[in-house]
Amino acid sequence: MSFTLEYQIESVINKIKHYLITTMGRSLDAASDAEFYRAFSYALREEVMINWTATRNTIEKSKSRKIYYLSMEYMPGRLLGNNLTNIAAIELVQQVLKKMNRGFKTILSIEPDIGIGNGGLGRLASCFLDSLATLQYPAIGYGMRYHYGIFEQALWCGIQLERPDCWLLLENPWEFRRDSHAVNVDFNGKLVTMKNARGETVYSVVDQEQVRALPYDLPIIGYNTSSNFSVVTLRLWSTKESPHNFQLQRYNAGQLDQAAENTCITDVLYPNDNNEVGKRIRLKQEFLLVSASLQDIFHHHARTNSSLANFADEVRIQINDTHPALTIAELVRMLIKNNNSTLEEALEITKTCCSYTNHTVLKEALEEWNESRIQNLLPRQYHIIQSINQIFCNRIREKFPGDEPRVQRMSIIGNGQIKMANLAIFGSHHINGVAKLHSDILKQEMFKDFYEMFPDRFTNVTNGVTQRRWLLYCNPALAAFITTRIGSGWVSHFEELRKLSPFANDKISQEEFITIKHCNKQALLDYLATLDSLPGCHSNSHNSFLGVDALFDIHIKRVHEYKRQLMNALHALILYQELKANPLARKVKRMVIFAGKAAPGYKTAKDIIRFIYCLARTIMQDEKVSPYLRVLFIPNYNVSSAEKIIPAADLSEQISTAGMEASGTGNMKLTINGALTIGTEDGANIEMRESVTNTWWPFAFGKSSEENRQMQRDHSYSPLRLIESNPILAQAMEALRNRSLIENDAEHETLCSLYTSLTEGIPYESPPDRYFVLNDLLSFYATQKKVEDLYSNPLRWAEYAIHNIAGMGPFSADVAIKTYAEKIWGLQVVPPDPAELEKIRAEYSELDRCRILPKAN
Numbered sequence: 001m002s003f004t005l006e007y008q009i010e011s012v013i014n015k016i017k018h019y020l021i022t023t024m025g026r027s028l029d030a031a032s033d034a035e036f037y038r039a040f041s042y043a044l045r046e047e048v049m050i051n052w053t054a055t056r057n058t059i060e061k062s063k064s065r066k067i068y069y070l071s072m073e074y075m076p077g078r079l080l081g082n083n084l085t086n087i088a089a090i091e092l093v094q095q096v097l098k099k100m101n102r103g104f105k106t107i108l109s110i111e112p113d114i115g116i117g118n119g120g121l122g123r124l125a126s127c128f129l130d131s132l133a134t135l136q137y138p139a140i141g142y143g144m145r146y147h148y149g150i151f152e153q154a155l156w157c158g159i160q161l162e163r164p165d166c167w168l169l170l171e172n173p174w175e176f177r178r179d180s181h182a183v184n185v186d187f188n189g190k191l192v193t194m195k196n197a198r199g200e201t202v203y204s205v206v207d208q209e210q211v212r213a214l215p216y217d218l219p220i221i222g223y224n225t226s227s228n229f230s231v232v233t234l235r236l237w238s239t240k241e242s243p244h245n246f247q248l249q250r251y252n253a254g255q256l257d258q259a260a261e262n263t264c265i266t267d268v269l270y271p272n273d274n275n276e277v278g279k280r281i282r283l284k285q286e287f288l289l290v291s292a293s294l295q296d297i298f299h300h301h302a303r304t305n306s307s308l309a310n311f312a313d314e315v316r317i318q319i320n321d322t323h324p325a326l327t328i329a330e331l332v333r334m335l336i337k338n339n340n341s342t343l344e345e346a347l348e349i350t351k352t353c354c355s356y357t358n359h360t361v362l363k364e365a366l367e368e369w370n371e372s373r374i375q376n377l378l379p380r381q382y383h384i385i386q387s388i389n390q391i392f393c394n395r396i397r398e399k400f401p402g403d404e405p406r407v408q409r410m411s412i413i414g415n416g417q418i419k420m421a422n423l424a425i426f427g428s429h430h431i432n433g434v435a436k437l438h439s440d441i442l443k444q445e446m447f448k449d450f451y452e453m454f455p456d457r458f459t460n461v462t463n464g465v466t467q468r469r470w471l472l473y474c475n476p477a478l479a480a481f482i483t484t485r486i487g488s489g490w491v492s493h494f495e496e497l498r499k500l501s502p503f504a505n506d507k508i509s510q511e512e513f514i515t516i517k518h519c520n521k522q523a524l525l526d527y528l529a530t531l532d533s534l535p536g537c538h539s540n541s542h543n544s545f546l547g548v549d550a551l552f553d554i555h556i557k558r559v560h561e562y563k564r565q566l567m568n569a570l571h572a573l574i575l576y577q578e579l580k581a582n583p584l585a586r587k588v589k590r591m592v593i594f595a596g597k598a599a600p601g602y603k604t605a606k607d608i609i610r611f612i613y614c615l616a617r618t619i620m621q622d623e624k625v626s627p628y629l630r631v632l633f634i635p636n637y638n639v640s641s642a643e644k645i646i647p648a649a650d651l652s653e654q655i656s657t658a659g660m661e662a663s664g665t666g667n668m669k670l671t672i673n674g675a676l677t678i679g680t681e682d683g684a685n686i687e688m689r690e691s692v693t694n695t696w697w698p699f700a701f702g703k704s705s706e707e708n709r710q711m712q713r714d715h716s717y718s719p720l721r722l723i724e725s726n727p728i729l730a731q732a733m734e735a736l737r738n739r740s741l742i743e744n745d746a747e748h749e750t751l752c753s754l755y756t757s758l759t760e761g762i763p764y765e766s767p768p769d770r771y772f773v774l775n776d777l778l779s780f781y782a783t784q785k786k787v788e789d790l791y792s793n794p795l796r797w798a799e800y801a802i803h804n805i806a807g808m809g810p811f812s813a814d815v816a817i818k819t820y821a822e823k824i825w826g827l828q829v830v831p832p833d834p835a836e837l838e839k840i841r842a843e844y845s846e847l848d849r850c851r852i853l854p855k856a857n
């Protein structure tokens with residue numbers, strides 16, 4: 001065995017040297033870390049390519065049903081470290097790098113963080129691909145290769161600055177341009193009718209504008225301890241590199257921006273999550289994804305089928321939120337055109353193939369497109385949507401005769417708008433929410449009419465996260481703690497975590513857990529000390545922070561009013577006021593840590609960040625309070641920083657207004673890393689509490705979803721009354737206005753504006769304190785006292801934390817993907833055929849001895 005390991009290490013070293021010389025003309029000692037990273041990735045890639053080819057060939061030959069996952073967003077983060085984790089090669093590679101005198105973390109951090117998504121929805125898509133690959137389902141993910149992903153956030157005096165995210169600056173060893181798979185996507189043009197041979201009317205578009213979509217593939221490696229791992233393709237479309245997309249005539253006519261419009265379609269990710277929808281280029285992006293991916297799916301199908309007869313049997317398409325909902329219209333169009341289907345037949349096949357996941361209940365995030373905008377950009381698809389809508393409205397009338405108001409509410413087209421959710425629901429066989437509460441809200445409120453018409457279509461699939469990236473990779477010490485006690489089965493069978501609960505009251509385990517947490521907290525502090533400038537800190541020396549004994553209170557997610565960072569900040573303000581009056585008022589030291597981006601056009605979210613900054617600064621400058629309390633805002637939250645922050649968390653803030661967070665997935669990541677949750681009864685928090693059991697879930701608080709809904713309905717909520725009747729609230733609110741936290745007029749205006757939004761709202765637009773921040777603040781405050789009580793008993797805290805981890809088995813993305821596969825897609829696993837693998841290995845090179853993994857036995 002040790003011979004094999006030595007041999008493998010030597011092999012990898014040689015392969016890296018080989019690539020340094022053959023692709024960069026570098027000797028090992030002269031190579032920069034960036035060059036070394038590239039050579040190293042190339043070496044690893046050889047292994048990946050073999051399995052990737054074998055996986056693809058096996059799937060094609062098996063003629064099995066496939067899932068095509070369509071998503072406008074992904075958040076893969078960095079690939080190398082995760083890839084090494086999933087082929088179980090981390091230790092081997094650490095030894096290789098040690099021998100070659102390179103730092104493991106240094107090399108991994110060369111890679112840019114791929115952030116071609118906004119947050120939860122995109123990261124979920126990436127976790128799902130990890131599970132699809134690990135479980136060996138036949139799958140392809142489709143998305144957009146935005147040249148600029150989610151902006152880089154910098155903070156200047158508490159003001160969010162957005163900088164372009166240039167993740168493509170260096171050549172990316174993990175992506176493969178596939179010129180032979182490029183397709184054309186049609187926009188605009190004029191709809192004309194013609195008669196076919198049988199004298200029937202057929203439709204066609206003339207004078208359309210063609211845009212070339214070029215795919216780039218990323219390999220997504222499934223976890224496997226043998227060398228027979230599967231590799232799933234993530235195919236990302238780009239309009240950037242195709243010269244014909246540039247319209248020279250328009251350029252020559254002086255219309256510069258119009259000339260470049262089509263080369264620019266995939267340039268930038270829209271940085272909004274859950275707010276501000278409806279921009280023109282966004283519609284072009286959405287249709288590009290849909291049309292290019294569907295053409296690719298048809299090609300894929302045609303490789304093993306001579307007709308479309310088996311299409312409905314072999315193809316399953318998952319629509320990730322309504323962003324790719326034009327799939328319904330476009331698939332109908334293609335089936336009519338390529339299969340001579342009637343509209344009804346095409347609709348039936350489409351419905352058999354498609355299913356749709358909803359990710360939000362916020363009205364402002366529900367996609368609607370202006371009718372004439374769609375008619376101009378997509379004339380044929382518009383006509384099809386009209387025809388589909390006619391069929392749909394007639395079916396509603398059949399089922400609910402005389403109920404015209406219902407028809408109006410459910411119609412796909414209304415008030416000059418096309419309602420994407422309505423289209424997605426009518427064209428899908430299943431619609432799911434992402435946590436039980438959320439799915440119930442869909443059935444009972446948002447899509448009530450649709451549920452009454454199609455009760456069998458509605459279902460729930462609670463979200464999950466991949467334990468490979470979010471525990472095994474990012475928290476190796478805790479992973480080893482678990483494996484020592486229950487074995488390593490949890491890495492692919494997360495439900496085995498239950499076996500951990502007997503260790504919760506074992507003192508040695510508790511002590512070891514505390515040691516690990518301390519180390520992770522220290523590692524986070526060391527990382528923070530390296531950041532250029534941290535808002536609220538004078539210098540980033542270690543004394544800018546509290547030590548590892550302090551409670552690390554973590555609130556990390558996109559900044560949005562419903563996620564209530566403002567409530568947490570107001571609580572920190574209350575703590576500050578208490579400690580100022582009496583520095584010994586609190587039992588435990590606390591670091592309140594925030595991170596998250598605000599959508600660039602979302603003023604209130606940006607105001608909240610600035611408030612946090614003002615508060616952090618005020619506390620920092622207060623010598624009496626700062627030894628006990630700190631507030632910190634870590635800029636540019638992304639997958640890579642999450643991997644550092646999450647393992648260091650003691651307390652996880654999941655405090656959204658109940659009824660508004662569809663699921664949350666950060667809640668799961670923090671819990672599997674041993675944090676306790678202070679949380680409302682919202683999204684997946686509820687199911688997490690049920691699985692962990694109430695006994696070990698002590699910090700639930702706040703009004704229920706039902707109570708909040710009732711207050712909205714009867715307009716009974718008055719924040720002013722609350723403030724008047726409670727001195728703690730009154731004092732905190734007063735600090736927003738009395739200039740005690742601010743240094744200039746602009747800051748004063750910001751804080752006053754938050755004050756006004758809580759007390760007055762905006763006439764005719766928004767009621768005061770729309771997200772019930774003040775209404776839950778006192779309950780939050782009381783619960784935070786309980787947090788401190790428990791935290792002052794570290795062993796007892798550890799006991800709770802271990803029980804929390806043990807209860808997290810159901811929240812693996814593997815579980816979610818199995819549910820989709822069994823209940824929605826009807827999908828079978830297709831592992832790479834060993835004979836195929838062997839054939840490709842032989843073809844690759846029978847004599848090649850430079851391999852990272854032992855040869856398969």
Ligand code: 26Q
Nearest residue numbers: 120121270273274277359434661662663664665
């Ligand atoms: C739509 C149109 C135009 C521009 C942008 C958008 C847009 C983009 C992203 C609308 C919404 C989103 C993102 C939504 C999102 O991330 N939702 C989150 O999904 C997670 C995974 O299911 C859940 O855990 C979160 O609760 C939910 O907020």
